[in-house]
Amino acid sequence: xxxxxxxxxxxxxxxxxxxxxxxxxxxxxxxxxxxxxxxxxxxxxxxxxxxxxxxxxxxxxxxxxxxxxxxxxxxxxxxxxxxxxxxxxxxxxxxxxxxxxxxx
Numbered sequence: 634x635x636x637x638x639x640x641x642x643x644x645x646x647x648x649x650x651x652x653x654x655x656x657x658x659x660x661x662x663x664x665x666x667x668x669x670x671x672x673x674x675x676x677x678x679x680x681x682x683x684x685x686x687x688x689x690x691x692x693x694x695x696x697x698x699x700x701x702x703x704x705x706x707x708x709x710x711x712x713x714x715x716x717x718x719x720x721x722x723x724x725x726x727x728x729x730x731x732x733x734x735x736x737x
Contacts, residue, residue: 638680646687656684657706661693694724696734707735 645656660677678698681688690704691697697705707729715723729735 638676639683642680642684642688646684650687655689656687657690657692657704658688659693660691660697661695662708690736693735694729694733704737705735706737707733 642656642658648654649656658677658681660674660681674693674697677691681691681698681703682700685700685702689702690706692706692708694707694709695705707724709721709723710726710729711723712725713723714725714728717723724733
């Protein structure tokens with residue numbers, strides 16, 4: 634359901650906000666064939682923008698929002714490019730930070 638995303642974020646906010654906690658949304662994944670691309674990514678960015686008092690960034694393979702209040706965290710980083718037998722694709726720190734615009 635399209636209502637599931639906002640409801641989950643609102644529920645997490647009710648618990649996390651009083652504890653001074655925030656939320657990262659998964660906007661992209663680094664595994665081959667991931668469905669977290671395109672319209673899914675755009676929906677995650679929109680959800681973050683609508684809940685920017687609680688959502689502070691994304692887990693993503695690249696910078697998905699130009700708004701400076703959001704941080705971008707990229708998994709699957711190692712010193713050399715590569716992939717594993719499960720389809721995980723690894724990028725280098727230089728590629729992730731310099732070329733794709735991630736923060737961490």
